[in-house]
Amino acid sequence: MSSDPVGGRKAVVVGQGYVGLPLAVRAASVGYQVVGFDVSELRVKQLADGVSFTDDVPSAQLQEALDSGRYVVTSSDQMCAAFDIAVVTVPTPLKAGNPDLSFIEAAAAMLSRHLCPGALVVLESTTYPGTTTELVAPALEAGSGLAAGKDFYLGYSPERIDPGNKSFTLVNTPKVVSGIDAESLGQVKRFYDSIVERTVPVSSTAEAELTKLLENTFRHVNVALVNELAMLAADLGVDVWEAIEAASTKPFGFMPFLPGPGVGGHCLPIDPSYLSWRIKRRLGRSFRFVELANRINAGMPDHVVWRISEGLQRRGIDVRSARILLLGLAYKANTGDARESPALAVADRLLTLGADVRAADPYISWNEVPAQVVRVEPERHEVAAADAVVLLVDHRAFDLPAIVDAATFVFDTRHRMSGDNVEFL
Numbered sequence: 395m396s397s398d399p400v401g402g403r404k405a406v407v408v409g410q411g412y413v414g415l416p417l418a419v420r421a422a423s424v425g426y427q428v429v430g431f432d433v434s435e436l437r438v439k440q441l442a443d444g445v446s447f448t449d450d451v452p453s454a455q456l457q458e459a460l461d462s463g464r465y466v467v468t469s470s471d472q473m474c475a476a477f478d479i480a481v482v483t484v485p486t487p488l489k490a491g492n493p494d495l496s497f498i499e500a501a502a503a504m505l506s507r508h509l510c511p512g513a514l515v516v517l518e519s520t521t522y523p524g525t526t527t528e529l530v531a532p533a534l535e536a537g538s539g540l541a542a543g544k545d546f547y548l549g550y551s552p553e554r555i556d557p558g559n560k561s562f563t564l565v566n567t568p569k570v571v572s573g574i575d576a577e578s579l580g581q582v583k584r585f586y587d588s589i590v591e592r593t594v595p596v597s598s599t600a601e602a603e604l605t606k607l608l609e610n611t612f613r614h615v616n617v618a619l620v621n622e623l624a625m626l627a628a629d630l631g632v633d634v635w636e637a638i639e640a641a642s643t644k645p646f647g648f649m650p651f652l653p654g655p656g657v658g659g660h661c662l663p664i665d666p667s668y669l670s671w672r673i674k675r676r677l678g679r680s681f682r683f684v685e686l687a688n689r690i691n692a693g694m695p696d697h698v699v700w701r702i703s704e705g706l707q708r709r710g711i712d713v714r715s716a717r718i719l720l721l722g723l724a725y726k727a728n729t730g731d732a733r734e735s736p737a738l739a740v741a742d743r744l745l746t747l748g749a750d751v752r753a754a755d756p757y758i759s760w761n762e763v764p765a766q767v768v769r770v771e772p773e774r775h776e777v778a779a780a781d782a783v784v785l786l787v788d789h790r791a792f793d794l795p796a797i798v799d800a801a802t803f804v805f806d807t808r809h810r811m812s813g814d815n816v817e818f819l
Contacts, residue, residue, distance in 0.1 A: 399588040400425035403478040408501045410437060410467060412731065413518060413553040414483035416450050416564045420589055422465035430467040431474055433500075441467045447759075449558055449729065475508045479585055482530075483518045483553060486668070493522060493668050495529060502530050506537025514547040514581045517599075520606050520665050522672035526550045526599040527574060542574060549573035549582035550599040552606030557659075558729040568592045572602035610665040611684060616651040618687035621694055624653035624819055628701075635809045635818060653819050655786050655807045656694035656736025658725025664734070695739035698819070699747070702782055702805050705817055709803060711781050714748040719780035721772060721797070722787020723755040723763055730757035737786035741767050752776070756791045774800045785810060 403426055407418040410432040418430040432438050440447065444457035459465035466473065474480070482505075484497035498519055505515060515534060517526050526549070531542040542548045551571045556562060569590045573579030579595060586593045596602050620638065627634035634653065642650040667688065670681040703713040725735035732738060744751050745766050753763065754772040763769070770776045772792060777783055777800040785794075788808040798804060798813045807819040 399584050402427055404429065404476065405585075406431055406474045406477040406480040406505070407483060408432075408474075408480065408505065409483040409485070409497075409519075410441060411483065411485070412448055412450070412557050413555045414481075415441070415446070415448065415456075416555060417481060417483060417518075417589070418465060418467075419451050419455060419459045420564055422459045422462060424588055426464065426479075428459075428465045429473050429477070430465060431469070431471065431504075432467065433469060435469050438467050438469045447730070450555070450563070471504045471507070474505065476510060477505075477508060477513060479514045479516070480505050481516045481518055486519045486521050486664070488664050488667055491667070491671075493671055495521065495525065498525070498530065499533060502533035503537055506534045509534060509538040509540055509546055511540060511545045512547075514549070514578075514585060516548075516582055516585070517550045518553045520552060520610075520668065521603060522607070522668045523600040523603040524672070525603060531574065543578060547573065547578040547581040548599075549578050550602045551582060551586060552602055552609075554606075554609075557731050558726060564590065566591050568594050570594045570596060570602050570605050572596045572599045574599055604669075607665055607669040611669060613651070614657065614666045614691065615683050615687045616649070617654070617657055618690040620651045620653045621656075622690050625697055628819075633818075652809070653807075654694070654736070655698045655740055655819070657691045658735040658737075659731060659733050695736050695743060698736075698740050698784070698786075698805075698807060699743045701817070701819065702744070702784060703747075705803055705805055706782055709781075713744070715750075716781040717750040717779060718744055718752070719770070719772070719776060719783045720744075720751065720753040720767075721755075721783065721785045721792055722789055723753055724758050724787050724789075727788050728757070728790055730755075730759060732758050732762040738763065740784070740786060752780070754792075755787070756789060772797060777801050 405421050405426040406429045407414045408431045410430045418428050422428040444453055446453045446456045482501045484501050487494045517530055531548055540546050549572055554567045569586045571582045571586050571593045573582050583593050583595055624634045638650055641648050666684040670684040673679055673681045706713050706716050723737045724730055724732050741751055742764055752768040752770045754770055777797050783801040783804045785806045785808055788810045794811050798811050804816045806816055809818050
């Protein structure tokens with residue numbers, strides 16, 4: 395192989411979502427000939443037209459990659475033939491509470507038909523320890539007739555994309571890398587060293603797989619802790635937000651996590667359950683922290699609806715006939731990412747109760763929102779007409795002081811507003 399880590403080599407990125415697209419565009423920018431593969435013809439057309447769905451890759455940057463000739467996007471696997479490197483960044487959802495690895499299986503089967511000796515395959519999708527060696531390697535071998543570690547290289551590098559984060563991006567976030575053997579690890583590290591500023595090698599793919607689950611389980615459990623504490627503190631008449639702020643002044647032994655209406659995105663609602671499932675399946679034991687955290691965080695939308703109902707009732711209004719304005723429907727501020735969004739769960743529960751639900755969100759694609767939700771702009775007359783205004787996502791586009799000034803009752807799940815008419819989670 396060429397000593398040049400790029401050298402015009404062909405890199406296939408399977409999956410052009412929030413993880414795959416930034417990786418593909420970055421790889422093209424450093425000189426790889428990149429094929430972005432996605433099974434969604436709608437997404438492929440959108441990207442081929444230079445229209446991005448994520449702020450992490452602005453449309454101008456996407457168009458630049460397309461114009462360079464080093465990035466093409468396709469739904470035809472024939473364009474993946476003769477690749478030097480393939481990276482799998484497909485979803486790994488839960489199905490009936492169990493890991494759904496069908497997208498990984500399909501990606502491995504597709505790549506196996508085009509796998510050549512000396513090529514490198516890297517899995518980035520979040521999954522349980524053992525997936526790379528127990529599922530991906532056999533699938534690639536069965537479809538190609540080649541042997542992993544002998545004829546081709548195989549590794550795992552967990553994605554660490556945080557949509558909308560301007561401080562830590564794909565390039566400057568350290569990248570954990572691993573391989574099924576020393577030679578594979580070397581090839582994986584070589585590839586990512588050309589993409590990111592720092593790589594962190596670990597001894598096996600299982601450790602790398604566990605690393606991602608540990609990161610997200612840590613967050614999931616701590617978010618559940620403050621969510622439950624917020625519910626209890628409210629009943630005690632104590633300001634949990636002030637307590638968190640005060641505790642944050644301690645320079646050691648404490649890391650602040652904030653309450654909210656629930657957890658969303660691919661990571662927190664799903665990833666810890668992969669680890670819990672694996673432990674139950676392999677060891678016959680329960681991962682009690684994860685199971686408890688799942689129950690607490692999954693119950694937050696119900697708690698938010700109960701608090702809204704309680705606040706309305708004190709004002710002589712029945713939630714079943716109330717006009718409610720929801721601010722933000724994405725799972726994360728300043729993005730249009732609606733995956734597993736707790737705000738959508740809040741909207742759905744309010745609709746079930748019979749409320750007149752309206753919502754404002756400048757980023758989200760409206761086809762992901764329940765049809766009965768009326769889309770509005772957070773203008774003064776709309777805010778003033780609402781019986782309750784609920785801040786679910788603190789997008790910077792919202793003029794929060796103006797909203798407080800016009801509203802009669804605000805329920806703020808993010809602790810961003812202030813006023814006599816504001817109640818906090």
